[in-house]
Amino acid sequence: DDLPKLAEKPTYKVGFAQTESNNPWRLAQTQSMKDEAAKRGWQLVYTDANSSAAKQVADVDSMIAQHVDVIFLSPREEKPLIPAVMKAKKAGIPLFLIDRSVDANLAKPGRDYVSFIGSDFVEEGRRAGEWLIKATNGNAKIIELQGTSGSSPANDRKKGFMEAIAKTPGMQIVASQDGDFTRDKGRQVMETLLQAHPEATAVFAHNDEMVLGAITALEAAGRHPGKDITLVSIDGEKDGLQAIVDGKLGATVECNPRFGPGAFQAAADYAGGKKIPPIVVNKDHFYDKSNASESLAGSY
Amino acid sequence: MTDDLLLSMSGISKRYSGVPALEEASLTVARGEVLALIGQNGAGKSTLIKILTGAVARDRGTVQFDGRPAAFRTPQEAQAAGIATIYQEINLVPLRSVAENIFLGREPRRWGLIDWRRMHAEAEALLAQFDVVVDVRQPLSRLNTATRQMVAIARALDQQARLVVMDEPTSSLDDREVAVLFDVIRQLKQRGIGVIFVSHRLDELYAVCDRVTVMRDGRTVADQPMASIGKLELVASMLGRSLEEVKRFGATAFEEDWAPSATRVLEVEGLKSAPRVAAVDLDVREGEIVGLAGLLGSGRTETARAIFGADRAEAGTIRVAGEPTAFRSARDAIRAGIGFCSEDRKTEGIVPDMSVRDNLTLALLPQLTRHGVVDQVRQRQIVDRLIQRLGIRLASPDQKIRELSGGNQQKVLLARWLCLEPRLLILDEPTRGIDVAAKAEIQALIRELAREGLGVLMISSELEELTEGCHRVSVLRDGRSVAAFEHRAASEHAIMSAMAHGPAVGESHAGA
Amino acid sequence: MTSIGDTIAYRPSTGRRGAILQRQGVVVALLLLILFGAVRYDDFLGLYNVMSVLRYNAMFALVALGMAFVIMTGGIDLSVGATAALASVVSASLSDVGLTAGLAAGVAAGLAIGLLNGLVIAWARLPPFVTTLATMLAARGIALLVAGNQSVSVSWDTSFTDLGGGDFLGFPIPAWIAVAAYVLGAVLLNLTGFGRAVLAIGDNEEAARLMGLPVQRVKLAVYVLTGALAGLAGVILASQFGAGQPTEGQGWELFAIAAVVVGGTLLTGGMGSVGFTLAGTLLLGLIFNILNFENGKGDFTLSAYWQSVIRGAFLLLVVLLQNRLARRPS
Amino acid sequence: MQELEIVARHRRARFVPPRWSALGGTAAALALLLVFNLIATPHFVSLQTLYINLTQVTTIVIVAVGMTMVIATGGIDLSVGSLMAIAGALAPLIFMGRLLGVGPGVLADALAFVVPLLAATALGAVNGWLIARFRIQPIVATLVLFIAGRGIAQVMTNGNLQAFHNVSFHALGLGRVAGVPVQVWLMAAVVGSATWVIGRTLYGRQLLAVGGNEAAAALAGLPVGRVKILVYAASGLLAGLAGLIVIAINSSSDANLVGLGMELDAIAAVAVGGTPLTGGRASIVGTLLGALIIQLVRYTLLSHGVPDAAALVVKAAIILAAVYLQQMRRAS
Numbered sequence A: 001d002d003l004p005k006l007a008e009k010p011t012y013k014v015g016f017a018q019t020e021s022n023n024p025w026r027l028a029q030t031q032s033m034k035d036e037a038a039k040r041g042w043q044l045v046y047t048d049a050n051s052s053a054a055k056q057v058a059d060v061d062s063m064i065a066q067h068v069d070v071i072f073l074s075p076r077e078e079k080p081l082i083p084a085v086m087k088a089k090k091a092g093i094p095l096f097l098i099d100r101s102v103d104a105n106l107a108k109p110g111r112d113y114v115s116f117i118g119s120d121f122v123e124e125g126r127r128a129g130e131w132l133i134k135a136t137n138g139n140a141k142i143i144e145l146q147g148t149s150g151s152s153p154a155n156d157r158k159k160g161f162m163e164a165i166a167k168t169p170g171m172q173i174v175a176s177q178d179g180d181f182t183r184d185k186g187r188q189v190m191e192t193l194l195q196a197h198p199e200a201t202a203v204f205a206h207n208d209e210m211v212l213g214a215i216t217a218l219e220a221a222g223r224h225p226g227k228d229i230t231l232v233s234i235d236g237e238k239d240g241l242q243a244i245v246d247g248k249l250g251a252t253v254e255c256n257p258r259f260g261p262g263a264f265q266a267a268a269d270y271a272g273g274k275k276i277p278p279i280v281v282n283k284d285h286f287y288d289k290s291n292a293s294e295s296l297a298g299s300y
Numbered sequence B: 001m002t003d004d005l006l007l008s009m010s011g012i013s014k015r016y017s018g019v020p021a022l023e024e025a026s027l028t029v030a031r032g033e034v035l036a037l038i039g040q041n042g043a044g045k046s047t048l049i050k051i052l053t054g055a056v057a058r059d060r061g062t063v064q065f066d067g068r069p070a071a072f073r074t075p076q077e078a079q080a081a082g083i084a085t086i087y088q089e090i091n092l093v094p095l096r097s098v099a100e101n102i103f104l105g106r107e108p109r110r111w112g113l114i115d116w117r118r119m120h121a122e123a124e125a126l127l128a129q130f131d132v133v134v135d136v137r138q139p140l141s142r143l144n145t146a147t148r149q150m151v152a153i154a155r156a157l158d159q160q161a162r163l164v165v166m167d168e169p170t171s172s173l174d175d176r177e178v179a180v181l182f183d184v185i186r187q188l189k190q191r192g193i194g195v196i197f198v199s200h201r202l203d204e205l206y207a208v209c210d211r212v213t214v215m216r217d218g219r220t221v222a223d224q225p226m227a228s229i230g231k232l233e234l235v236a237s238m239l240g241r242s243l244e245e246v247k248r249f250g251a252t253a254f255e256e257d258w259a260p261s262a263t264r265v266l267e268v269e270g271l272k273s274a275p276r277v278a279a280v281d282l283d284v285r286e287g288e289i290v291g292l293a294g295l296l297g298s299g300r301t302e303t304a305r306a307i308f309g310a311d312r313a314e315a316g317t318i319r320v321a322g323e324p325t326a327f328r329s330a331r332d333a334i335r336a337g338i339g340f341c342s343e344d345r346k347t348e349g350i351v352p353d354m355s356v357r358d359n360l361t362l363a364l365l366p367q368l369t370r371h372g373v374v375d376q377v378r379q380r381q382i383v384d385r386l387i388q389r390l391g392i393r394l395a396s397p398d399q400k401i402r403e404l405s406g407g408n409q410q411k412v413l414l415a416r417w418l419c420l421e422p423r424l425l426i427l428d429e430p431t432r433g434i435d436v437a438a439k440a441e442i443q444a445l446i447r448e449l450a451r452e453g454l455g456v457l458m459i460s461s462e463l464e465e466l467t468e469g470c471h472r473v474s475v476l477r478d479g480r481s482v483a484a485f486e487h488r489a490a491s492e493h494a495i496m497s498a499m500a501h502g503p504a505v506g507e508s509h510a511g512a
Numbered sequence C: 001m002t003s004i005g006d007t008i009a010y011r012p013s014t015g016r017r018g019a020i021l022q023r024q025g026v027v028v029a030l031l032l033l034i035l036f037g038a039v040r041y042d043d044f045l046g047l048y049n050v051m052s053v054l055r056y057n058a059m060f061a062l063v064a065l066g067m068a069f070v071i072m073t074g075g076i077d078l079s080v081g082a083t084a085a086l087a088s089v090v091s092a093s094l095s096d097v098g099l100t101a102g103l104a105a106g107v108a109a110g111l112a113i114g115l116l117n118g119l120v121i122a123w124a125r126l127p128p129f130v131t132t133l134a135t136m137l138a139a140r141g142i143a144l145l146v147a148g149n150q151s152v153s154v155s156w157d158t159s160f161t162d163l164g165g166g167d168f169l170g171f172p173i174p175a176w177i178a179v180a181a182y183v184l185g186a187v188l189l190n191l192t193g194f195g196r197a198v199l200a201i202g203d204n205e206e207a208a209r210l211m212g213l214p215v216q217r218v219k220l221a222v223y224v225l226t227g228a229l230a231g232l233a234g235v236i237l238a239s240q241f242g243a244g245q246p247t248e249g250q251g252w253e254l255f256a257i258a259a260v261v262v263g264g265t266l267l268t269g270g271m272g273s274v275g276f277t278l279a280g281t282l283l284l285g286l287i288f289n290i291l292n293f294e295n296g297k298g299d300f301t302l303s304a305y306w307q308s309v310i311r312g313a314f315l316l317l318v319v320l321l322q323n324r325l326a327r328r329p330s
Numbered sequence D: 001m002q003e004l005e006i007v008a009r010h011r012r013a014r015f016v017p018p019r020w021s022a023l024g025g026t027a028a029a030l031a032l033l034l035v036f037n038l039i040a041t042p043h044f045v046s047l048q049t050l051y052i053n054l055t056q057v058t059t060i061v062i063v064a065v066g067m068t069m070v071i072a073t074g075g076i077d078l079s080v081g082s083l084m085a086i087a088g089a090l091a092p093l094i095f096m097g098r099l100l101g102v103g104p105g106v107l108a109d110a111l112a113f114v115v116p117l118l119a120a121t122a123l124g125a126v127n128g129w130l131i132a133r134f135r136i137q138p139i140v141a142t143l144v145l146f147i148a149g150r151g152i153a154q155v156m157t158n159g160n161l162q163a164f165h166n167v168s169f170h171a172l173g174l175g176r177v178a179g180v181p182v183q184v185w186l187m188a189a190v191v192g193s194a195t196w197v198i199g200r201t202l203y204g205r206q207l208l209a210v211g212g213n214e215a216a217a218a219l220a221g222l223p224v225g226r227v228k229i230l231v232y233a234a235s236g237l238l239a240g241l242a243g244l245i246v247i248a249i250n251s252s253s254d255a256n257l258v259g260l261g262m263e264l265d266a267i268a269a270v271a272v273g274g275t276p277l278t279g280g281r282a283s284i285v286g287t288l289l290g291a292l293i294i295q296l297v298r299y300t301l302l303s304h305g306v307p308d309a310a311a312l313v314v315k316a317a318i319i320l321a322a323v324y325l326q327q328m329r330r331a332s
């Protein structure tokens, strides 16, 4: 194959192109990468694209200009980051995608970049949907709190969830609005939707932050989350697990941000000549009241 | 005359938010005729002109220009049709160069692009015709008001128009520049070009105008050959009074005399403030009106600003009531009992969107305030008293000041300082652009205040105002005090020659 | 933003001399920054970095050029970023037809938003700040609707992607486009009546009107021009990154305003320069690049947060520097 | 003087329209929206709906009141969102004892209210100082803190979301007094006192004079610099207060998100409320109405399931229409 090679060296200069740093999940991811670099004594070139796919490409460009040995890219979007992948390839720098992928029609793992390591957002949405069907016996009027319009986790989680509930006619989405992945917006949107749709019996939020906002809104409206309304979300952050322990949140699908060890090991293995599978899907946990309290301590 | 008719406007009406500014006004100009258009402040002269040039839309009425019905929707269209206009407020763009201001919209080009070299050369040549010699590459904002006015005139006259409209072109010009302008007007007349000339200085109308149209309250009330009507009749017609009533007061309201006290409220020695004030000596006593004369750009305004602390004084001493002072801001000067009425009412005087009441008490407000709250009862009392005392005419003190006529705005600004009961009032061109009636009132007011003990330092470009109204006149030239005259000890001629040929050297004409 | 007065300001706080010094300030700062980067980082002046910085910043340069013209008329355009996003989506959707179609469609989309801005501002006389704030929301909304809430893939089979990714004579095509736009912009501003009218309107709009300048048409043209340039930037965005991105372009307007002001253009209008706007863009754009290199040096890692603080402080520094230069007695 | 009375020409008394008429357009737009909702939105008539809308609009109103005053001086404040983030980040740091080293308790809670407000006020004053002292354009001067301010908040918290349980802040966010949410009382107090300041106090007049004609104000001896510094400080203080309210409602503080985009919401509310961006005038009540309109539009669109993207377009149209109506009223 024509993938760039990586020589074996005692230490490497690696680039990590982060998308943004405005939520706990990203922070945990960055921290994990930094910790691992420090642990191995590798030099980390860290960039932050400030939520701009275009800037992220420019960031990768500046890594190439600095002759890093390996690039870890957490692409903000599927399509606009293709040029970054291609430029790294052209510059002879092996590249690993982490947590999000790029358009498979345009760049292929094992050919254009070494490998994709991450979760499957569609699968996350599907698992949330399946749990909700079980929890509500296939009968629910659902309010969906979507992630930021246009972001790939929002699109994919929605897709997976819709696929899961499609076969169950009792599962009905009564309202679906953008909560921007944030607690404050999630709360405000929930407050309003609850006024317009008091008949709702379930909430599916694209992440834990929004579901926490929704819980505040529900309580303020005199509802009893976890009792007269069932909630499910994705991420598995500490506050989310706490909400499960408190009996308010039904379940949350983990989306693990701790990529450092796996990603760095993959790079080390690659240098050592091992065959790296083109797609490495993280084993994501599923938290509900059966396991939330024991997992609480180790969550981010 | 009818076949010679260049412009005829008739039945023109215009309302601003329901209030009529023009009612059935009319006006005609023949080829080669200079028409004087006069009227009190707010009579509607400028509005009529703006309607003619399409700067303002009319409500009703017809306009015939050059034998054809004309309805200009923008000044651009009027300009293209051959009407060149000098508007009342100098409407030029201060950050752009002098040359650009002259040629904006019709720049000389080569291959479709601006030919800067030619533009500069032509601008210089054009200004030279008006006796103005300046660097045409510098921004207009560097020029003094008079030179800017000359630039505006040059711009308008270079347009090869068939009608030239001049709305108060002389209000900021001195006699020499007025003379130059009149020469040009006579040339225009010879070339068969029509001219509309607006001015509050009635004397100068007789020098160039053929005919006069008088407006009052938005209507045309008289239209006669200039030669057939005397000055008093003009005033009577403008004011809508009988001739007898008007005769009872003179052209200026300065008449009787009194002796000022010996106590000096202001002493200035060797004042220097870059770039225009080099060495000024002045003093003003209690109850005295001291005039400050000088050509435009001689540094009168800057002297006043330096005394008031609005500009920094670099050298020299200023004593107020015997105490040496060095004001660092207008606030300090106000605390020491000085008031300053700026020459530029619009940009440095009024706060246009504020009520007359708040404008009038702007400087007094801290004294009307207890625990941060304005005592509105006292404010009302003071405002009402001053409105009455100064005869300010308005619908309500809650009216926005910008709705008042120029003369009344000026009175409000005077009242702003008077309510502070200052010991010294500096007035920079207090009657510029103000109609004869309001001017007389303001002059009488100044005099009455001085008689009550106020010291007044008055800057004016009208020599008559200085010679007749002041106890003493101090003359500046190139930022230096060059002469001082006791009351009526000097003729206008003497003052004028001191202004122009004082001991300081160098040619000072045309500002920069 | 600016008040429409019809009299001459007593003494403008910045005269021409001040403005020239201000503008030189930006060049001095730019040179210092480049020097700093060259001395401190190994590959900073390497061909790869220079080319990619130019390629990436070309979009911002185009947007800033339009913004400079708008600001010179005394206006402001907050919609440029959203307009670019919309244009990128539109051009990406048509990229399979070919470069010309994509380019035309994207620029036309920008033009349409600019036209809307211009009509509302020049004819309905709404304040530019509010008008373009509204069209910013509208353009963003339309972009998301057209794109169906996600990035729109461009066609890699046509020559569409050459525009953003290609080189010509060893120099990135977007940079060529920007250079051409700036040359034309400078000619437009300095050698045509239109340019003079732009400055006159920003200086004193009422006076400009009374001087017989076609104020409304010039304002309309300026917003249309800005829209078109934002559209062009959007096409380059789509072409360079292979996708129309409805969520891209946030904050571009503030970047552009800062670049224009740093380039010595008076925010109140009436005075400005095309060339120094480019310097302002490069100055602010280089900061990101420098920060990436600093992180690569490995002495310490600047988090995104520290980067914001540094960028803010840097902007303040440049503005204060200009202020000092402008006030220095001659 | 007597002789002069002769020439006294009494101008026709003109009708001076009462001040509130300028608000007519804004009020009518709000009424129209209400009527639409009464007819078309299910479950609209309820106290709960009222409180939801009022609590959601609180922070915008509070910030927009400060913005109105800033705009009245002819300025603008882009830094409000960042100042909200800073105040919001400081408070939990203080009552959780990570800053100032005060253990949890009444004192810590009190400091957690006061210190963030002081910090926001001080930063606002710095904005004002840059503008007054160095004559930097307000939009650029406040752009500095817009960029750097959020960074400062993020640096303070390392970007971490700070979740907390704090009784005092819980009361601020979700408590009620006499059945009405505490924040709504606060909003009323802010609107009331700002109206009073503008209408009754010396400072109010000076503010409008500086915005109406700065040169004239300076020559009339007004402390122009101080007026400006104060107004930006006030805007900072109000932004800080809004920041505290946001974190109180959510029982968590996220420096990345608190106040994000607030400057544009606030400016839009001011513009829709009829305060011209050119300065010299201020309508606090107008701003309140403007904010309510924007809020009600958002509520309406959300409860009718209009997707976010389309909602943006509708919001844009409403802003333009409202400002256009204002303009028409003023011109006529």
Ligand SMILES: Nc1ncnc2c1ncn2[C@@H]1O[C@H](COP(=O)(O)OP(=O)(O)OP(=O)(O)O)[C@@H](O)[C@H]1O
Pocket: B016, B017, B020, B021, B039, B040, B041, B042, B043, B044, B045, B046, B047, B048, B088, B403, B404, B405, B406, B433, B435
């Ligand atoms: N833009 C405007 N809005 C409202 N009223 C106006 C406006 N312009 C003029 N007016 C009013 O129209 C009337 C006529 O004003 P105009 O400026 O034509 O007077 P004028 O005769 O030129 O006075 P002056 O000698 O002071 O120049 C005045 O009452 C004035 O207040």
Ligand SMILES: Nc1ncnc2c1ncn2[C@@H]1O[C@H](COP(=O)(O)OP(=O)(O)OP(=O)(O)O)[C@@H](O)[C@H]1O
Pocket: B141, B142, B143, B144, B145, B146, B275, B276, B294, B295, B296, B297, B298, B299, B300, B301, B302, B303, B343, B461, B511, B512, C010, C011
């Ligand atoms: N070189 C210059 N730079 C800046 N402004 C200038 C310059 N020359 C003249 N001016 C402006 O011209 C005006 C008049 O100048 P100055 O105050 O020195 O003279 P003056 O005798 O008061 O004349 P005027 O009768 O025009 O007021 C002032 O407003 C001043 O700002």
Ligand SMILES: [Mg+2]
Pocket: B045, B046, B047, B088, B167
């Ligand atoms: Mg007039």
Ligand SMILES: [Mg+2]
Pocket: B300, B301, B302, B343, B428, B459
């Ligand atoms: Mg003067």
